[in-house]
Amino acid sequence: MPGPVRRRPHPVDEVLPVPKLAVYGFQHVLAFYAGAVIVPILLAGAIGLSERDLIHLINADLFTCGIASIIQSVGFWKVGVRLPLLQGVTFTAVSPMIAIGLAAGGGTQGLLVIYGAVIVAGLATFFIAPFFGRLLRFFPPVVTGSVITIIGIALLPVAAADAVGGADNPQPGDPRNLAYALGTLAVIVLMQRLFRGFMATVAVLVGLVLGTLVAWFLGDATFSAVGDSAWFGVTTPFWFGWPQFSAAAIVSMIVVMLITAVETTGDVVATGEIVDKRVGREDISRALRADGLATTIGGVLNSFPYTCFAENVGLVRLTRVKSRYVVATAGLIMIVIGLLPKAGAIVAGIPHPVLGGAALAMFATVAVVGIQTLSRVDFHDHRNVVIVASSLGLAVFVTVEPDVAQAVPQWAQIVLGSGITIGSLTAIVLNLVFHHLGRPRGPAVAGAPGAGTVRLEEVNAMGRAEFVATFGPLFQGADDVVGRAHDRRPFADTANLRAAFQEALFAAPPDEQRAVMAAYPDLGGAAVLDGEAGGASEEDQAAAGLTRLDEDGRAELDELVTAYRERFGIPLIVCVRDAAGREGVLRDGHRRLENSATQEHAAALIEIAKIANHRFGRLVAEANPIHPARVRSSGRG
Template identity: 50%
Template sequence: MTVHPVDQRLPAGQLLTFGLQHVLAMYAGAVAVPLIVGGAMHLSTADIGYLVNADLLVSGVATLLQCLGVWVFGARLPIMQGCTFAAVTPMVMIGTTGGGLPAGYGAIIVSGLVVVLLAPYFSRLTRFFPPVVTGTIILVIGVSLLPVAVGWAAGGVGTPGFGKPLNLAVAFGVLVLVVLVHRFVPGLLGRIAVLVGIVVGTVAAIPLGLTDFSHVGGSPAIEVTTPFHFGLPTFEPGAIVAFVIVMLVTMTETSGSVLAVGEIVDRPVDTTTLARALRADGLSSLLGGIFNTFPYTAFGQNVGLVALTRVRSRYVVATAGGILVLLGLVPVLGEIVASVPQPVLGGAGIVMFGSVAAGGVRMLKQVSFDGTNNLMIIAVALGIGLVPVAAPTVYAQFPGWFQTIMNSGISAGSIAAVLLNLLFNGVKVNTQPSDLK
């Protein structure tokens, strides 16, 4: 019996190598949420470090759950899980002006439970995701992530050296190296071109003064995250409503990413699989509230890596989840990974995120444009999805719930694509088709 590439168990060495590549690709994004929230709430360095370790631990558990599956939880696809950025604003608002971290974590626990309960109903919306919608969403995901990679390449938005020619030169060097290794090096090395680029780029960055490892070793050897470290959760209605909205946005983002992965690995996602993926998101977020971290969603960074490497085994990403768990338990390992400089990640990120966008273009090849309004659907949904990317503060004068939804280009573009497809293809009207082709 032929085993589908998604279910193939690769040799241990390859699992570890490919898994490490996934970890390095998503690490900066994975720890960004606890760093931003901790900084905005003026937590101590020790507490921020605790948040980071908790995040890595639960992110690893969430990834294992999504890849391997337990009962009705997990899509059993190569999907990497990480904190959703949609949680940053409400968490900071609740933490600074509301009931503090306990109220935030109480809201996360409740909203995670809501996702578990809603998952089988939300998953039935897959019929509203034909190729014109799914391809557009994947394209929006990739294009929305590219500015993140550019920010990394320039040295990190807000850093004193942002935009220095040296930063951009290192990023460009890593980008060129990834492309050349991918093109000319056969076998395993060619398939880990991103890892090669990150490792070589990090080594080259040491004499350039962009990174050093002198600070490594100051943390305890092992640090175990304990439940309710910041106090028992409280359950405030306003905070709960805010996070339920966040989780509805997250469910939309996860649906798009899961559908994208299904297309990339040639295992189309059905209603049952999507329900399992969403339940895993909900359960992971519930665990996040218990273990002092945040809601979780599928990471677009790693969708691009799957597309780029063509390594489809879910056990590779599960290995990456195991590495995250280890990083969460052994802080010194996290310090080593955290020493990878932003420009190096930026050079690799441009390739990965561009691969996501290219995957959307490839899917849109299945779409018919002659005598249809599909071009209008793609054009408008892409434009709406890129509004917050082009102008991040454009919705600053709107209510908080509106900002939560629309400040995510992925969710805004997804909602627009679904509604436009219903308007043009799902509702039968007696009009002539548009001449837009």
């Protein structure tokens, strides 16, 4: 009898041949390397560490990165998510660590206070990991998007300081500094434009290498420390001394780890989707335990807080190599590199302006990721506007004027001295205040704050007549359509409300749809110019200049509109806000004359829906329909 059929392992658990593991693992290291070493470089320059200290930090960082990546990808007990996730020092911690180090006097003394905070924050992350899933509701996109944007913005001054020669010796008037920084940035941009795949992923590394080579050739980069460094060296626990513990520093670092936990959660979910493996709450807990353990190990082995690196998540998607053992191999490679002090000395020799040019690209990209996250936020809800505006405003204020921290007691200076920390705390606290404390009021659907604002809960409580009177202007003569949208209550958010109008339009009987079409005015017609078609139509058509046509332009448009009505029996309906002006309207209209009646019926509905979308956007942003609606419904108007 044939033996049992061996079940093929999931691609994530597949162990590839050693040559492939080595090549794919090294590729991960290349994509990761620049981001891995930039944190110790930035920190060392900011708190005044020596070149010898920096070399040790770089080696310790790489060594611990390797350990952390193996813990996360291979895993043991309930630690490690067992997905192809590479671990690296989080950028979120850069600004708070600099603030902690400087508040403690800078140099190695500041570093010891940083390590004390890192160790405690890592332990805290490890123990709260099982409960973090319950806290995720306190970190919606309005919080995470604000925090990520703040991180990018707050780090840009650090990059700018490097670009002009370094914070310890800035020379903004030196044209060579400008040339190195902009040249490095240009190489990164050109690599992204000209190449795809692997070459695009190492654009930052190529920019750093080329910029450093040019600087070395011109005599502006030296690597004398390479010759003085040993070939082999092991980072020993507490190499700089025993850690020092500060309550304010610990609180600041715990906040950093909470924010990092949100980033890790997103990376784990994204990776799970890429490799087709379901991610549950326990997987998130495993990933966060690995973050916490790696962070604690980092504090002991002279390194920093760790998180999943998003750059390598993108590499997994790009290469479609899903094996977690590839990442484990990359971890082994990093451990080997971390045992070679000469490698750290080479990296430490990168000129500040070259590093600054690369950092400008990387930190600005972080801000863009935050903006992308904020694009999912419902800004029709004014509470979200307040949260984002306040957190960004305070973060930029502290970043631009860091000396403002001197206005508060010393224990509070670490929080107020970091734009990332104060901005993140503001976003978290305001989200709690506006969305979780007190009676929920719901997002504003229409009107300016304090001026008769209509909120979603009020919309959900409206009777049919009031609802139709409020939202009827979205369409021309379509009260029945708006009434059908009312029947879809309750609305969860403004997007759900918008969708209800669209669905009601497309679900209406054909005769009713045709009646709606007939109610729309001719483009540039007398009804629009005289105001008989309503202010919404006048505003729509004015956006394409159709209310300001000269005699020839009006005659050309009238000819098209007449031909269309004769052929299809309905007015030509075009969402002029999406058209390229009058020429776009004419071009689109002549093309549609060649369609069948059935196709034009569908096209007209789509245009009506697009017009309603624009009107809905204006209503939500600017209008105050509730007062006139109530006046009309009470018979007083």
